[in-house]
Amino acid sequence: MSQPQLHLALEIGGATADTEIAAAAEAAGFALVTIADSPLAGDRIEAGVRAAHLARRTRRIGLGPNLHVTTTEPFHLATQLASLDHASLGRGAWVVGAESSPAAFATVGNPPLTGDDLRREIADVIDVTRQLWDSWEDDAIIRDTATGRFLDAGKVHHVNFTGERFSIVGPLITPRPPQGQLVVLGADTLGVTGRLDIALIDAPDPDPLRRRAQQARADGAPLVFADLTGNPAELLGLIDRVGGIVDGVRLRLTDPADFPRLAAALGREPVTGPALRDTLGLPRPANRFAAA
Amino acid sequence: MSYRLHLGVFFTGVGPQTIWTDPAFTSHTHIDRFVDTIRTLERGLFDAFFLGEGLRVRENRGRVHELDVAGRPDAITQLAALAAETTHIGLVATQNTTYNFPADLARRLASLDAISGGRAGWNIVTTDNAWTGENFRYGGWLPHERRYERANAFVETAKTLWGGAPVDRHDDLIDVTAGPTVPARPVLFQAGDSAGGRDLAARHADVVFSANTDYDKALAYAADLRERLAAYGRSADSLRILPGAAVVLGDTPADAAEKARYIQREQVTGPRALAFLEQYWGKDLSGYDPEGPLPDIEPAEGELDPSRGTIAIEHRTGKAERIAGWRKLAAERNLSLRDLVIEVTPQHSTFVGTPSQIADEWQRYVENRAVDGFNILPQLLPGTVEDIVDKLVPELQSRGIYRTEYEGTTLREHLDLPA
Numbered sequence: 001m002s003q004p005q006l007h008l009a010l011e012i013g014g015a016t017a018d019t020e021i022a023a024a025a026e027a028a029g030f031a032l033v034t035i036a037d038s039p040l041a042g043d044r045i046e047a048g049v050r051a052a053h054l055a056r057r058t059r060r061i062g063l064g065p066n067l068h069v070t071t072t073e074p075f076h077l078a079t080q081l082a083s084l085d086h087a088s089l090g091r092g093a094w095v096v097g098a099e100s101s102p103a104a105f106a107t108v109g110n111p112p113l114t115g116d117d118l119r120r121e122i123a124d125v126i127d128v129t130r131q132l133w134d135s136w137e138d139d140a141i142i143r144d145t146a147t148g149r150f151l152d153a154g155k156v157h158h159v160n161f162t163g164e165r166f167s168i169v170g171p172l173i174t175p176r177p178p179q180g181q182l183v184v185l186g187a188d189t190l191g192v193t194g195r196l197d198i199a200l201i202d203a204p205d206p207d208p209l210r211r212r213a214q215q216a217r218a219d220g221a222p223l224v225f226a227d228l229t230g231n232p233a234e235l236l237g238l239i240d241r242v243g244g245i246v247d248g249v250r251l252r253l254t255d256p257a258d259f260p261r262l263a264a265a266l267g268r269e270p271v272t273g274p275a276l277r278d279t280l281g282l283p284r285p286a287n288r289f290a291a292a
Numbered sequence: 293m294s295y296r297l298h299l300g301v302f303f304t305g306v307g308p309q310t311i312w313t314d315p316a317f318t319s320h321t322h323i324d325r326f327v328d329t330i331r332t333l334e335r336g337l338f339d340a341f342f343l344g345e346g347l348r349v350r351e352n353r354g355r356v357h358e359l360d361v362a363g364r365p366d367a368i369t370q371l372a373a374l375a376a377e378t379t380h381i382g383l384v385a386t387q388n389t390t391y392n393f394p395a396d397l398a399r400r401l402a403s404l405d406a407i408s409g410g411r412a413g414w415n416i417v418t419t420d421n422a423w424t425g426e427n428f429r430y431g432g433w434l435p436h437e438r439r440y441e442r443a444n445a446f447v448e449t450a451k452t453l454w455g456g457a458p459v460d461r462h463d464d465l466i467d468v469t470a471g472p473t474v475p476a477r478p479v480l481f482q483a484g485d486s487a488g489g490r491d492l493a494a495r496h497a498d499v500v501f502s503a504n505t506d507y508d509k510a511l512a513y514a515a516d517l518r519e520r521l522a523a524y525g526r527s528a529d530s531l532r533i534l535p536g537a538a539v540v541l542g543d544t545p546a547d548a549a550e551k552a553r554y555i556q557r558e559q560v561t562g563p564r565a566l567a568f569l570e571q572y573w574g575k576d577l578s579g580y581d582p583e584g585p586l587p588d589i590e591p592a593e594g595e596l597d598p599s600r601g602t603i604a605i606e607h608r609t610g611k612a613e614r615i616a617g618w619r620k621l622a623a624e625r626n627l628s629l630r631d632l633v634i635e636v637t638p639q640h641s642t643f644v645g646t647p648s649q650i651a652d653e654w655q656r657y658v659e660n661r662a663v664d665g666f667n668i669l670p671q672l673l674p675g676t677v678e679d680i681v682d683k684l685v686p687e688l689q690s691r692g693i694y695r696t697e698y699e700g701t702t703l704r705e706h707l708d709l710p711a
Contacts, residue, residue, distance in 0.1 A: 042399060042453070042471045049372040049403035056327075056376035072396060075347065075427040076366070083365035087323050087373035107395040109467025141321075141363065145313050148563040153356040156349065169426040171349050171356070175321055175363040 006239065007031045007248030007280060008268065009225060012256070013047060013066070021259055022054050025061060028259075029268025031279045032062030034095045034185065034250060039071040039104050048080045055088035062276035064093030064185060069125035070100055070118075071108050075168055077125065078132040085177035090275030092177060094129075096186035096196070098122050117164075119191040124163030126184065126195045131159040133181050134287045135171030157289045179277050180284045185225070188212055194220035197282060200250060202227040204238050210245050222282060223247040230254060232262040248280075297658045297693045298532060298665030298707055300340040300384070301333055301677060302501070305364030306350065309538070309671050311558045312361050317673055321363045326370065327377050329677055336681030337695050339706040340382030340413060341374070342481075342501075342667065343367035347391060348424045352567050353576070359564050368400045375408035382703030384413030384481060389446040390420065390439060391428040395459070395470035398450035402476035410702030414450075415481040415501060416492070418443045440488035441465055447480065447496045454478070479703045494520035497531060498709050501667050505535040505641030510662040532664040532707050538642040539668055541679045545645055552644045555671050556634060565633035571596060572611050582630040586622050591615060651687035658693055 010025045012018050013036030022033045033054070037047035047065035054063050063084065067077050085092030098118060105112045113121050137155035144150075159170035185198040193199050199221035203209045213224045225248040228238045235251050242249060253259060271279045304310070305320060312320070319325050330341050345367055350357040367385035375383055383404065387397055405412035418439040425431025434442055445465045452459050454476045460469045482489060482497035485504070493500045494517060504513035510533075518528045540555060542548025560568075562582030570577050574592030595609050622632045643650045657663045670676035688694035700706060 039396070039399075040471065042473045045407055045474065046400050046403040048369060049400055049407055052369045052372035053376050053407050056373050071393070073391065073393065073428055076392070076396075079366040080369045083369040086321070086365060087370060089323065103469070106469035108393045109462070136363070143312060148313075148561045149358040150312050150361055151356060151358045153358045156356045156362075166429045167426075168428075169348075173347060173349055173363070174365055 028263035068097035090178035345386035402473035
């Protein structure tokens with residue numbers, strides 16, 4: 001086989017067996033699990049809480065909770081994700097959510113955003129989150145007993161972000177995540193592809209998939225994954241058809257209980273990590289605030 | 293009946309109380325250190341592990357404050373990770389009601405409670421601080437005098453959602469339409485000592501994390517709180533009182549006293565003493581000798597800003613009188629700048645002694661129902677935590693005032709709260 005092996009991601013979320021499935025996905029060579037969520041899914045464990053718990057029940061696999069920019073405080077979102085990366089020793093990811101129904105906005109008492117306003121909000125939250133992750137330089141904690149300085153204030157930065165609907169001074173309360181920047185995934189339809197590490201494309205047919213993958217790469221996404229849904233046999237067929245077009249696939253099983261059959265058919269060895277960026281071949285980004 | 297003592301550790305993650313200069317200190321941010329700490333506490337049968345909250349990195353005159361430990365995780369995220377590493381100990385997140393969305397926070401707390409099998413707690417705090425608010429969508433929206441109204445409305449909203457009912461509430465304090473969370477009942481902690489804080493505690497709290505640690509104050513506080521409980525139709529036994537406390541253990545009284553002195557001198561270093569005074573002077577004092585006299589220059593015009601996050605609102609005004617008082621005290625007692633700061637820095641009440649001395653003292657507190665236990669602020673990591681678990685806990689157990697095994701699995705059960 002001449003093409004590099006596709007990265008595998010598995011979508012979970014909401015099942016009582018999430019912990020077992022994530023562990024099985026790790027054993028089956030998946031690079032990450034993404035954890036579906038919605039501010040309207042009150043009957044589920046919130047995805048960020050689930051991901052943090054999984055961080056200590058797994059060792060190699062990446063963990064990507066779906067957190068929504070529309071119904072959270074961006075500062076909390078950035079802190080929660082940075083903390084996930086610390087707790088998992090560098091396996092954190094973020095699936096950008098933009099739940100935009102009027103009911104979702106009503107949970108935070110805000111009027112709905114649509115169209116360009118929504119796109120601008122998504123872009124602003126991603127931008128400020130990335131800036132906040134860089135607000136502490138890697139070597140900000142100096143512990144210099146001679147001068148009594150624990151921190152070097154020159155390496156902990158205000159971000160002074162001003163977006164369309166909010167502003168944030170920073171810095172984050174949490175030191176820089178182990179990966180520098182978590183791996184950010186999002187649909188190519190959000191209109192923010194250039195801000196993503198992985199563009200997710202929901203188009204199983206090769207022709208539209210190829211077209212949209214080319215567009216996503218042109219827009220600046222380092223990696224492109226195809227979103228595929230089905231039973232194990234259908235997924236194996238789809239994976240064969242998208243090889244060479246995308247860098248990876250994110251799989252959704254119509255029945256999560258079928259996972260062992262899918263895993264056996266794929267026959268992969270566990271990834272070696274240790275960080276999710278290592279698994280995906282993504283470099284650890286330089287800090288935008290560090291002096292060159 | 294001999295009343296049981298309940299213990300928690302409050303892991304603040306910022307501020308001068310953690311002695312990072314200690315040779316045994318390694319990190320207060322690495323997940324492995326959190327895991328070590330909470331496993332030690334669980335071995336010591338602690339009721340709960342608390343994480344603090346502070347949503348802006350402290351500053352001194354517009355620049356990030358360099359001298360104290362800083363950098364901490366999101367509390368709920370961290371506790372969800374630690375839930376996977378433990379089986380019994382309670383997991384308490386400090387979260388404020390001003391800069392959170394009620395449905396979002398209620399859902400995250402319910403999720404922590406569910407994923408940990410009923411071990412979640414919420415330490416409810418308020419803020420009016422517009423400086424902290426600069427990190428949030430609606431910074432500074434809440435007037436100081438309304439912060440507890442918001443807190444009460446917020447807690448009512450959360451309780452409704454946890455109880456399985458939707459909320460549809462729209463007024464100037466709460467604007468939410470949301471469905472219920474997973475079934476949950478986090479233990480509610482309250483720390484504020486103002487009348488508003490005590491009232492919130494009497495209405496909603498299961499536990500108060502009070503500042504009234506000295507014996508006489510603790511007794512008076514307990515009496516006041518039990519009276520307030522009755523006004524809301526609650527029984528005197530429906531609330532636990534756990535004041536904050538520092539603990540310094542030594543093999544002999546002299547050994548403990550020496551260790552306490554070391555801790556105090558490390559907490560108020562020369563640079564910290566200067567930084568403390570700079571908050572009040574509003575000027576660069578770095579040229580002054582901490583071992584010399586107080587600065588002879590006059591402070592800047594204007595009152596204090598809250599940017600260190602450490603100055604209570606009642607201390608943000610009247611600095612001229614405060615400084616005059618310090619000058620008088622320093623002159624009367626011939627104190628150096630640093631000694632003066634050691635003298636006037638608010639100290640968490642500290643129990644200093646041998647394990648047996650402290651166990652005797654705590655027995656008196658708990659048998660007279662001045663407190664139901666203590667929430668300990670560790671100063672040496674990992675020393676304070678290891679000493680308490682290995683040396684003090686056995687003394688408490690031998691006096692019959694502390695559990696010898698976990699009898700339940702939930703935080704509510706550990707605290708003997710009404711079911």
